[in-house]
Amino acid sequence: MKDPHGESGGTYRNPVLAADWSDPDVIRVGDDFYLTASSFGRVPGLPLLHSRDLVNWRLVGHALRRLEPADRFAVPRPDGGVWAPAIRHHAGRFWIFWGDPDLGIQQVNAPAIHGPWTEPRLVKEGKGLIDPCPLWDDDGAAYLVHGWARSRSGVKNRLTCHRLSPDGERVLDEGRVVVDGDALPGWFTLEGPKFYRRDGWYWIFAPAGSVETGWQGAFRSRSVFGPYEERIVLAQGESEVNGPHQGAWVTTAAGSDWFLHFQHRGAFGRVVHLQPMRWDADGWPAVGSGGEPVPGGPLPVGGLPTQRPATDDDFPDGGFGPQWSWLANPQPGWARSHRGAGLRLGCLPTADAHDLRLLPHVLAQRLPVGPRRVTVELALDAEAPGARAGLTVLGDAFSWIGLERAGDGAVRLVHRFAEQVAERERDAAPPGPAPTGRALLRVDVLADGRCRFAAAAGDADPPVPSGFDFAAVGWGWTGAQLGLFAAAPAGADDAGTATFTRFRVT
Incomplete structure (x- = not known):
């Protein structure tokens, strides 16, 4: 069977990014495409992906090292931090603007995608x-358009445009509402604008109608401050793709137009789809097929090898790949460097050890759309009673399987969970012996978001199923996470470490 994503088949299948790359924005520089996405409270933030064909993507780093103010992001904030960034290339530099809903609009820039930012x-x-989203015009003037979060401002369904200093450092006026969604019959939750210029028209691409069931709108005007006329250019229609909206228009070097957008997939978050885009006789964008999403089609650029953002990790020298993020600003001692393979996490004493949603020192990556099998090997080297470590599926509810040091000094294989309304975890299955302090941990992620846990203590093979099917759920504005953690009860002395090796997603 030919790979529909690769050079052999010449076609692609949606989604092109089958995990939570929320609110994607994309640009082309030469023959290269670059994508960034919302990262909310995860650190590092502002992921950077590279592609040569808009289908095969590789994660190459992050533009944001830490979140500020540091004390606010010392704990997990899945509903705060980096919302809906826009990436642009101007004056030989890469620029990313984003909104922190509690602080304001921020910007970073760099001479190259790898930084320094x-x-x-x-x-x-x-x-x-x-x-x-910024726009640098042909005459040197610069502008910035943005939306509003009602949860913080009491305002929504508006797009506001400012004059922006050409150096991108500050707005120059109080701004003017250029699109009022309340004045458009049937429009609501208008947000996520992206600013473009084409053939004498100013274009604002902006979604509306909610994450789960909304649509993509396009607005155009001959003047940057309007008035703008509008049209819906992409909606679910008779397709199976709910809420297709909020993304980016990009043009290949050969001149073909494409639109990338997200689809909300419950526990998996917002996955990324690619749609062909043309221009109709009236000069409006025609996205997908008849304004509805397509399941796939011919590759935008052919002849390139298949690649996907990395998931597997052998943790060489105690390090970890760019696919991993902490749930808050990291602190010394969370991960310990050493010679050899394996991620060595400190079993940090904390009063929140029984609720993973409160732990900042969970190392996590996006939950991939199933079916997938996730495995990792674990050795618990902590002597403190109550010290534990494991593999978790973490959202507003969570489940984890791993090892714990009992009060009598023995190591037990444990499987625990907490519902959305629960304030602490409880057993999903009876604890079992793990006399060597080692285990192989596994979770099977099904297509509907259910997760099946299994484990094998020591050298036992294969892993034995444990507990019940756990229904993964999202968290704040993010999808569920795959996480690795280590912790100990408050007051534990020299709690020791846990070592994870051979993390695989197959």
Whole structure:
């Protein structure tokens, strides 16, 4: 069977990124495409992906090292941090603007995609300022359009445009509402604008109608401040793709137009689809097929090898790949460097050891759309009673399987969970012996988001199923996470470490 994503078949299948790459924005520089996405409270933030064909993507790093203010992001905040960034290339530099809904619009820039990236600069202070996108015009003037978060500002369904200093460092006026969604019959939750210029028209691509069931709108005007006329250019229609919207228009070097957008997939978060885009006789974008999403089609650029963002990790020298992020700003001692393979996490004493949703020192990556099998090997080297470590599927509810040091000094194989309304975990299955302090941990992620846990203590093979099917759920504005953690009860002395090796997603 030919690979529909690769050079052998010449076609692609949606989604092109089958995990939570929320609110994607994409640009082309030469023959290269670059994508960034929302990272919310995860650290590092602002993921950077590279592609040569808009289908095969590789994660090459992050643009944001830490989140500020540091004390606010010392704990997990899946509903805060980096919302809906926009990436642009201007004056020989890469620029990323994003909105922190509690702080304001921020910006970083760099001479190359690998950096070095500047420290964040606050472009406009204020609560509820989200989804910013800059536009540098042909005459040297610059503008910034953004949306509003009602949860912080009391305002929604509006797009506001500012004059922006050409150096991208500050807005130059109070801004003007250029699109009022309340004045458009049937439009609501208008947000996520992206700013473009084409053939004398100013274009704002902006979604509306909610994450689960919304649509993609396009707005155009001969003047940057309007008035703008509107049209819906992509909606679910008779397709199976719910809420197709919020993304990016990009043009290949050969001149073909494409639109990337997300689809909300419950526990898996917002996965990324690619749609062909043309221009109709009236000069409006025609996205997908008849304004509805397509399941796939011919590759935008052929002849390139298949690649996907990395998931597997052998943790050489105690390090970890760019697919991993902490749930908050990291601190010394969370991960210990050493010679040899394996991720060595400190079993940090904390009062929150029984609720993983409160732990900042969970190392996590996106939950891939199933079916997938996830495995990792674990050795618990902590002597403190109550010290534990494991593999988790973590969202607003969580389940984990791993090892724990009992009060009598023995190591037990444990499987625990907590519902969305629960304040602490409880057993999903009776604890079992793990006399060597080692285990192989496994979770099978099904296509509907159910997760089946299994484990084998020591050298036992194969892993034995444990507990019940756990229904993964999202968390804040993110999908569920695959996480590795180590912890100990508050007051534990020299709690020791846990070592994870051979993390695989197959």
